[in-house]
Amino acid sequence: MMCTHVPGWTKAINLSGRFIQMELCEMNTLREDNSQLISRYVSLGLGGCLLAVGTMGVYSLVVLVAVLGFALLVVWVPPDRVHGWMFWGQMLWQTVWHLLLQHGEGLLPQGRGVRALVAVSSLMLLTQRVTSVSMDLQEGRIHLPQGGAASCPLFLLSLCSYVLSFPTLLGGPLYPYSRFVGCVEGSGPGAPPLPLGAVSLKLLQVLLLEGVRAGLLRGLPGPGPAAAGGPGPAGACLCLWGVALALRLRYYSHWGVSEGLNLAAGFGPQGPDRGGLSDGDPWTTEASPRVSEFARRWNATTAAWLRRLVFRRGGRCPLLLTFGFSAWWHGLRPGQAAGFLGWGLAVRADYTLHRHVGTALSSRWGRGLYAGLSWAHTQAVITWVVLLVEARGVAPMGAWSSGGVAPLGAWSSVSVLLFPLLNAALALCFLLKPRAFS
Structure with missing residues (x-):
């Protein structure tokens, strides 16, 4: 062997x-x-x-x-x-x-x-x-x-x-x-297929939003002899709210198209952060009962960026610094500065009211009434902010609202000029630490 x-x-x-x-x-x-x-x-x-x-x-x-x-x-x-x-x-x-x-x-x-x-x-x-x-x-x-x-x-x-x-x-x-x-x-040959269903759903959502926006604009009174006298206080408020809602729907549509493009390009939700690619769901955002909740949900990724960039580094007045920087980032036109600073005061007033009023209500009908009034106040604040920021100033706002969409007359000017005073008074009643945006 x-x-x-x-x-x-x-x-x-x-x-x-x-x-x-x-x-x-x-x-x-x-x-x-x-x-x-x-x-x-x-x-x-x-x-x-x-x-x-x-x-x-x-x-x-x-x-x-x-x-x-x-x-x-x-x-x-x-x-x-x-x-x-x-x-x-x-x-x-x-x-x-x-x-x-x-x-x-x-x-x-x-x-x-x-x-x-x-x-x-x-x-x-x-x-x-x-x-x-x-x-x-x-x-x-x-x-x-x-x-x-x-x-x-x-x-x-x-x-x-x-x-x-x-x-x-x-x-x-x-x-x-x-x-x-x-x-x-992760976008190699073994990557999952493109989420065509999610992209199609985004596009359908955009079409639905555009349809709602077109119907809303058709329902608003236009300029003409029939409306020469202008609507009363309630009609003026509804017209202002309708115009601001139509402008917000345009933002939601733009975000939907952008999110659909990101999904089609392969930058879809993955891992535990599945909701991080949305700038705002219109149904959830518009249903926000508080101004602070609306601020967190509206343009959500930008709001998170502002929290990280300014609010957490803002020192003694992080809330006003955050909204002030937002006005600077948007261009610092007079309407933008007034709109964002007024929004910051409204968020602080919202925190003050919720701290001293909302937590003191114990009955169901009282909490329901408070939630309804808070939602109406939120819509009024956002209407004022959107119209003032889009008009880029108080004077253009008056001309636009008087001759563009509806002849709102003096009621629109009064609401634009005097509405922030209520929020400013509420915000300055108490010097509290603004935790609503954190």
């Missing part, structure tokens, strides 16, 4: 060869995965560039310069200091263009004026994304590669693709960078 003996050095060579072969296979697999990730990031970012150029024309430079500044700050500034540079740089750049748009809006031709407005609106959304990344870097939620961002082109590409992604360039809910990376990395 013969026994073959394999030398030890032969076994070592075989093991080394197998190890090298496995390493080469892993390197090839990793290279293929990286090439697929690069192609996805490039597709999203390049799609955003093409969409910006197509919709904004020469004003796309407003957005592209901001993206370039974002990338340079990530590369050059340490993570613990990048947020301050990012915040002030982005807000100053955005404010400059807001002022240029306000003072030159009437001088631009109609086509260029629309393109400039689209560019500034996209810049506002870009501010949300770049400051979210800077806060993540500051708080350690995003870890830079060893050697910094410049040493890892894939990391820098993913950041630029996140802030310039075409599904969120012109609208859509704000989701964190980590979620964006997870969706991109």
Whole structure:
């Protein structure tokens, strides 16, 4: 019986060869995965560039310069200091263009004026994304590669693709960078199919909202001899509420289209944060019985961004600072400043009333009456805010309400000018810590 003996050095060579072969296979697999990730990031970012150029024309430079500044700050500034540079740089750049748009809006031709407005609106959304990344870097939620961002082109590409992604360039809910990376990395051949049912449901919801909005506008009294005298107090209030509701329905429709686009692009709900891609459900938001609840549900991802950016860092007056910054972020026109600061006072008044009145009611009918009156007060506050912000001032509001949708006469001016006084008086009655927005 013969026994073959394999030398030890032969076994070592075989093991080394197998190890090298496995390493080469892993390197090839990793290279293929990286090439697929690069192609996805490039597709999203390049799609955003093409969409910006197509919709904004020469004003796309407003957005592209901001993206370039974002990338340079990530590369050059340490993570613990990048947020301050990012915040002030982005807000100053955005404010400059807001002022240029306000003072030159009437001088631009109609086509260029629309393109400039689209560019500034996209810049506002870009501010949300770049400051979210800077806060993540500051708080350690995003870890830079060893050697910094410049040493890892894939990391820098993913950041630029996140802030310039075409599904969120012109609208859509704000989701964190980590979620964006997870969706991109999970969109390979083994990914689940596109949620066509969810996309179709979003589109049907948008059509329903547009139908309700069209019917509501048809039901409002228009300008003409029959309405020359103007409606009475109750009619004026109903007309104002109807106009504001129609404007809010337009926002809900826009959010629905944006959410459907994100779903179709593969950025759907996943994991435990399944409800994080919605900016507001119209039925839940409009049924909010309190002003503070409406503030949390309206444009929900932006409200969460404001809480993180301003409210939790706001010091002694976080509530008013949050709504004041919201007015600055929107453009700081007189109507916007008055509307958002009035909204902040109403939220504080809501907290005061609920603390001292709502908790003192014990009977069922008393709580029901309080809930109904609170809902009516919420609708009145939001009506006042929406009309004033959309009109961008008290004087345009009076002209618009008198000659545009319905001749509301003096009642609209009185409601616009005097309504905030009630909320201001209630808010200043008690100096309480504003926990309603936390």
